[in-house]
Every structure is written in structure tokens, then in C-alpha cells.
Amino acid sequence: MDEVDSQFEALLTYLKEARGFDFTGYKRSSLIRRVNRRMSQVPVSGYAEYLDYLQVHPDEFTALFNTILINVTGFFRDPEAWDQLRTDVLIPLVAAKAPATPIRIWSAGCASGQEACTLAILLAEILGPEEFRARVKIYATDVDEEQLAEARHASYSLRDVAGVPPELLERYFEPAGNRHVFRKDMRRSVIYGRNDLVQDAPISRVDLLTCRNTLMYFNAETQARILGRFHFALADGGILFLGRAEMLLSHSSLFLPTDLKRRIFRKVSRGLSPIGPVRPEQSAPPRQPEPTGLDQIRNAALMAAPAAQVVVNADGLVALSNRQAEALFGVSPRDVGRPFRDLDVSYRPVELRRYIEQAQVERRAVHVTDIEYTRGTGATVHLDIQVNPLVDADAGLLGVGLVFHDVTAAKQLRTELEHANRELEAAYEELQSTNEELETTNEELQSTVEELETTNEELQSTNEELETMNEELQSTNDELQGINEQLQHSSAELDGANAFLDAILSGLRAGIAVVDRDLRVRVWNRQAEELWGLRASEAVGQHLLNLDIGLPVDRVRPLVKQSLAGETETKAVELEAVNRRGRPITVRVACSPLLDRSGGPEGAIIVMEAD
Structure with a gap:
């Protein structure tokens, strides 16, 4: 790797560590071309200099990401493919589903939301x-926050909706000026x-997954991982819908084409296709006699291992555990044969079942780091968990092995070392900056x-304005003047109270909703928006029972009625719900x-706090 390549890789590493965007899996040719395009618009001449420019100008990240993440989308893009999807996929999918059964769809790389709305x-x-509305949930995801914000508004220009047939445009869009909502x-x-398709966990149990012209930006290794x-x-028999520029010719073990021309593929069940290549038969070498007592030695080695270990077979049952696992989690030989999901360790200190599924599907070890766990004695330990798939000689899945490494001491040493380094740096900086602080104090x-x-000049100017206003109001009636001053004072107090109330509501960690006696929403704070994915502009003015959120609002109604009836005691209830992420x-x-x-009661205050 030459110096230019190493500088470019250092830039990608910085983007990943500073902003959480991992572009290391993108094709280098297209990625370099887009970064160079953005660098030509700012006064830099190389990747190292551009990295320094990013550190000094944080706003440059947004411009760079917008250049890299080219969001090209549209309604009914490639009409023939959408017609085929409707005829061969969606109609059979609906027909195969039992009445009232949910239909789950994932639109990955949704950009500004046109393809999600098309679905x-x-x-x-x-x-x-x-x-x-009763059955369908469409999960639309993207890595670009600006595009997601635009998609949530669902407001499109005349050019954006040019591909929508006129009868559908009239039926599913509402005109708003020169735009359609x-x-x-x-x-x-x-x-x-x-x-992030490269780093984040996927949405599960979807019937249809659309990811059009997104995979082509990644290299072959990253494409395989995605x-x-x-x-x-995807659920069994689920459909993958790709763009015209994408093929899956090298992934027949995962997906088989149902319409290769229009890039429609069906999931291959793991039971029907091995995860790895079939190995050719070879003549077996002469079998050596096995030492006696191997099973006993293996069990003793597992029991004496310094790290807690639990082995789960392919059916999800506990097969083995050692003494450390019993001391740490209470998993004993009595639990052998029990479903792993019934044990506390399956979900505490972290939900392990999804990592087990990931290791089984991808046939690779999964690492879960820096997990904090409080033992029964009250002591807190830090764990690194390794989930290893166990396969036989023919790549058949035997189960998974869970290894829990206690890294408490290492974490404590690292924390102490970092603290000591910070203290040394602080002392050094204090010695150097004493004079600078004095100069800064003088400047301040x-x-x-x-x-x-x-401020004095502004007060003088304000006083002059007030005097001028007083002279203008002298000619008015004294009674009207007094009333006007009272109204102005009341308005200022009301504005201040409203601003104060908005600041309080925005600062609360709980979702707040205020309804009037007719159960219409008057206040909907920011935490309520984050909790249910419903903006205040959509909620205010709506009847409480008409809100389409994951909370069973019909069970909240009795509490509200009791408050409106004059009961001053705060009523509370715990409900099972689904947040905005599903x-x-x-x-x-x-x-x-x-x-x-x-x-007297003129409304009710509803506080919603998620555990």
C-alpha cells in the first residue's frame, strides 16, 4: 500500500471513529472518486490535509456524507419490475397469509422514502x-439522517411525483401548495x-425486503456479509427485491432467482442448502486408536476452565456448563436438557438469543463486548462474551458455545491508567496555561x-422607545391605556409561562401528553415524539383514541376519565407497547x-415512561 492509499484508509478510519459511518466496505474506486469530488470544492490538496480540515470544520462532515451517499430514488422506478413484483409477489403473498395476519416489509436504503411509499x-x-392500516408495517431504513428527516415529512415536489399514475396520485396524496403530501x-x-447495513442488526421476520441499487456500492466481502x-x-420463503445493477449469481446458497431479469429472489431455507461448499470425498487416513478416558478428560477440562462456558445444541437445549458458569449465573448440571431460552442467562445481562441466531446463520464467531453484570452478591463485573458456532466435519451445525470472559480487572486497570494519564496531562496543561488563563481573564x-x-446603550434606546410610545399613547383614553398595559403584561407572562412550560416538557425524560375534556391532545412533548414516532404537529388536535401509536390508548381512557371526574389522586398503570422502532x-x-x-378539572396530564 503506497502513502496515498494509507492516507485514504486513515481518513476512512477517522470517519468511522468520529462519526460512526463505516465506509471501509465500499468499493474503493467509486469511494475515492466521490471523496475527490468533495475535496475539489474545499481548499485542500491531499487526504491527510482533508482529515485535518474535517477536525477543524465539523460542518464539513454533512457535505462529505451527502456527496458519498448518493440518494437516487423515485416512485415506481423501473415500472416493469414493480408490475412484476405486484403480480408475482405481493398478490400471492397476501393470498397465502391468513386473515388479519401481519405483513412485514423492510425497505433498506430508503433514501427520501419514495420506494417505501410505493410499496x-x-x-x-x-x-x-x-x-x-390494520395489517401492514413497512420498516424504511437508511444511514443518512437528513434523508430520513425528509422522508418522515413525506412531502414531494411535482417533479418527484411525476412517476405516480394520476389516479393513484389523487387517491394517496394531498396537495399542499406546489407540493404533494x-x-x-x-x-x-x-x-x-x-x-447501517454493515454494522447494525437486521430487522427480523420480514416477508419482503427491498434493497435497490445499494449493494453495488459495497465490495464483494461486505456484500456477502450484508x-x-x-x-x-427474511421469513422462510421471503422475497428479496434488488435493483437492475445488482446480481446474486455467487450467492445461490442464500437466494434463488424467481425473476432474474427484474432482480426478484427467494430465500433458500438453511435446511435445504449448506452454508459452505460441499467437500469432495477423500480416502480416510488410517484410524489411530483413541486414548482411553477422552470424554472424562474433556468434561474435566471444561469444568476446570477459568472462564464461564455454556454449550447449547442445535435444538436450543443446554448441553454442557462448567463450574464458573454455575458460580456466575447459577447454571448447574441440573439445567442440562432445558431450553436455553428458559434460563436467566439467555437475557440477562444481555439478550443472547439474537447473537446465537446470528452465529448460527453466519457460521462465524460473534463477540459482545463490555457487558456490565451485577451478581447475586451485589458485586458488578464486566464481561466480554464470545458466541462460537459448533460445526461437524460436513459443516453441519451442532450448536453454539458461549464463553464469558471476566474483564473486570482489565477494565479497572484501563480506567485507572486513563485517569492517571488525564491527571498528568491536566497538570502539565495547567502549568503551561497559567499565563494564558490570566490573559484570557483580562480579555473576558x-x-x-x-x-x-x-447593554446600557440598549437600555437607553429602549427607554427612548418607551418614552416615544408613551407620548403616542397620551392621546388615547386613560381607561384603554390601562387595559392595554394589563393585556401586554398578561401576554408577556403567558409567553414566559409557555416558554417555561415548553422547556420543562422538552427536558423531561418521560413522554407527556395533555388532553382537554373532549380527550383532544393539546400538548405532545419531544420525548413522546421519540417514543412513538408521531410528531407534535400530527398529534395536537387529534382525539386521544385516534392516535396510531404502539400504546393501547383504549386502556388509558379509564385513567383519563377518572381524572376528568375530579379525582385528584394520580392513577398509574403498566402497559405492554411497541415503540417507534417496532x-x-x-x-x-x-x-x-x-x-x-x-x-375544577379542565383536562388531564398523561405521563408515559418506558422501562
């Missing part, structure tokens, strides 16, 4: 709008979220004097009355 339109045409009742079935995650995400005092002078959560909902000046 929603096609399914609404097949199912009807009411059944669509996707219907809100349809929009609620499309859930937008950030997902396709393995897609295979895990001078700046404070200038600010006070400016994940199950437990929400504690509390309700108290909103009293008017006379002490």
Missing part, C-alpha cells in the same frame, strides 16, 4: 386502505429509522465591560387532572 400504495390497492393515515404504517443478514431477516473582563456598555417495551402510564383557576 404502501401497491399493498393498499390490493388489501384496501382499512385492512392495509402522502396521506397521513397511510404514512403511519411506514416506520422510518436509521440502520446478504447473510438479509437472509436472517474587557469583553464584559463592552457587553455592559452595549420493539416491544413496557410503559408506565400515569394520569392526573389539569385544574383550572376555580379548582
Whole structure:
């Protein structure tokens, strides 16, 4: 690797560590071309200099990412492929599903949301709008936060909707000036979220996965890793819909084409196709006699191992565990033969079942690092967990081995070392910067004097304005003047109170909703938006029971009714819900009355806090 290549790789490493964007899996030719295009627009001449420029100008990250992540999408892009998808995939998919059975779809690399809305339109045409809203969830993900923000607004220009047939445009879009907004009742079935296909866990149990013209930006190794995650995400018999520029000729063990021309593929069940290549038969070497007592030696070695270990077979049953596992998690020989999912260690201190599935699907070790676990004695330990797939000579899956490494001492030493280094650096910097601090203090005092002078001038100017206003108001009626001053004072107090209330609501960690006596939403804070994926502009003014969120609001209604009936005691209940990312959560909902000046209830305050 020459110096230029090493500087470019250092730039990619910095982007990954500083902003969490991993571009190391992208094809180098296209990636270098796009980075060079952005570098030509700023005053730099090399990758090392551009890295320094990024460190000094944080706003440059956004411009660079927009240049790298070329978001090209559109409604009904490649109409023939969409017609084929509707005829050969969506209609049979709906027909094969039992009535009222959910339909889950994942639009990966959704950009500004046109393809996700196209899927929603096609399914609404097949199912009807009411059944669509009741059964369909479309998860639209992308790595670009700006594109996701645009997609959530679902507002498109005349040029954007040029590919939508006129009858569908009239049926599913609402005009707003010179733009068209996707219907809100349809929009609620499309859930937008950030997902990095290279690093983040996939969405599971989806019936259809669309990822059009996204894989082509990655190299072959990264494509294989992403396709393995897609295979895990799809339900048995699920469909993968790619773009025209993408083929899966080298991944027939994962997907088989149903329509290669239009890039429609069906998931291959793991039971039907081995994960690795079939090895040719070879003549077996002469069998050596095995030493006696091997099983006893193996068991003794496992039991005496310094790290806690648990072995789970291919059926999900506990096969082996050692003494360290019993001391750490209470897994004893009595648990052998039990389903692993029934043991506390399967979900505490971390949900291990999804990592076990990932290791089984991808046939590679999965590492889970820096997990904090509180033992029964109250002591806290830090663990690194390694999930190893166990395969036989024919690449058949035997099970998985879980190894729990106690890294508490190493973490403590690392923390102490970092603390000592920080103290040394701080002391050195303090010795060097004493004079600079004094100079800075002097400059700050001078700046404070200038600010006070400016404030004095502003106060004088304000006083002059008030005097001028007073002269203008002298000609008015004294009674009207008094009323006007009272109204201005009241308005200022109300604005201050509203601003204060908004600051409080925005700072709370819990979701807050305030409803009037007719159960219409008056306040919907930022945490409520983050919890349910419903913006305040969509919630305010709506009836509480009409909100399309993952909380069973019909079970909240009795609490609200009690508060509106005048009961001053705060009522609370814990409910099972689904957050904006589609994940199950437990929400504690509390309700108290909103009293008017006379002490009577004029509404209710609902507090929603997720565990």
C-alpha cells in the first residue's frame, strides 16, 4: 500500500471513529472518486490535509456524507419490475397469509422514502386502505439522517411525483401548495429509522425486503456479509427485491432467482442448502486408536476452565456448563436438557438469543463486548462474551458455545491508567496555561465591560422607545391605556409561562401528553415524539383514541376519565407497547387532572415512561 492509499484508509478510519459511518466496505474506486469530488470544492490538496480540515470544520462532515451517499430514488422506478413484483409477489403473498395476519416489509436504503411509499400504495390497492392500516408495517431504513428527516415529512415536489399514475396520485396524496403530501393515515404504517447495513442488526421476520441499487456500492466481502443478514431477516420463503445493477449469481446458497431479469429472489431455507461448499470425498487416513478416558478428560477440562462456558445444541437445549458458569449465573448440571431460552442467562445481562441466531446463520464467531453484570452478591463485573458456532466435519451445525470472559480487572486497570494519564496531562496543561488563563481573564473582563456598555446603550434606546410610545399613547383614553398595559403584561407572562412550560416538557425524560375534556391532545412533548414516532404537529388536535401509536390508548381512557371526574389522586398503570422502532417495551402510564383557576378539572396530564 503506497502513502496515498494509507492516507485514504486513515481518513476512512477517522470517519468511522468520529462519526460512526463505516465506509471501509465500499468499493474503493467509486469511494475515492466521490471523496475527490468533495475535496475539489474545499481548499485542500491531499487526504491527510482533508482529515485535518474535517477536525477543524465539523460542518464539513454533512457535505462529505451527502456527496458519498448518493440518494437516487423515485416512485415506481423501473415500472416493469414493480408490475412484476405486484403480480408475482405481493398478490400471492397476501393470498397465502391468513386473515388479519401481519405483513412485514423492510425497505433498506430508503433514501427520501419514495420506494417505501410505493410499496404502501401497491399493498393498499390490493388489501384496501382499512385492512392495509390494520395489517401492514413497512420498516424504511437508511444511514443518512437528513434523508430520513425528509422522508418522515413525506412531502414531494411535482417533479418527484411525476412517476405516480394520476389516479393513484389523487387517491394517496394531498396537495399542499406546489407540493404533494402522502396521506397521513397511510404514512403511519411506514416506520422510518436509521440502520447501517454493515454494522447494525437486521430487522427480523420480514416477508419482503427491498434493497435497490445499494449493494453495488459495497465490495464483494461486505456484500456477502450484508446478504447473510438479509437472509436472517427474511421469513422462510421471503422475497428479496434488488435493483437492475445488482446480481446474486455467487450467492445461490442464500437466494434463488424467481425473476432474474427484474432482480426478484427467494430465500433458500438453511435446511435445504449448506452454508459452505460441499467437500469432495477423500480416502480416510488410517484410524489411530483413541486414548482411553477422552470424554472424562474433556468434561474435566471444561469444568476446570477459568472462564464461564455454556454449550447449547442445535435444538436450543443446554448441553454442557462448567463450574464458573454455575458460580456466575447459577447454571448447574441440573439445567442440562432445558431450553436455553428458559434460563436467566439467555437475557440477562444481555439478550443472547439474537447473537446465537446470528452465529448460527453466519457460521462465524460473534463477540459482545463490555457487558456490565451485577451478581447475586451485589458485586458488578464486566464481561466480554464470545458466541462460537459448533460445526461437524460436513459443516453441519451442532450448536453454539458461549464463553464469558471476566474483564473486570482489565477494565479497572484501563480506567485507572486513563485517569492517571488525564491527571498528568491536566497538570502539565495547567502549568503551561497559567499565563494564558490570566490573559484570557483580562480579555473576558474587557469583553464584559463592552457587553455592559452595549447593554446600557440598549437600555437607553429602549427607554427612548418607551418614552416615544408613551407620548403616542397620551392621546388615547386613560381607561384603554390601562387595559392595554394589563393585556401586554398578561401576554408577556403567558409567553414566559409557555416558554417555561415548553422547556420543562422538552427536558423531561418521560413522554407527556395533555388532553382537554373532549380527550383532544393539546400538548405532545419531544420525548413522546421519540417514543412513538408521531410528531407534535400530527398529534395536537387529534382525539386521544385516534392516535396510531404502539400504546393501547383504549386502556388509558379509564385513567383519563377518572381524572376528568375530579379525582385528584394520580392513577398509574403498566402497559405492554411497541415503540417507534417496532420493539416491544413496557410503559408506565400515569394520569392526573389539569385544574383550572376555580379548582375544577379542565383536562388531564398523561405521563408515559418506558422501562
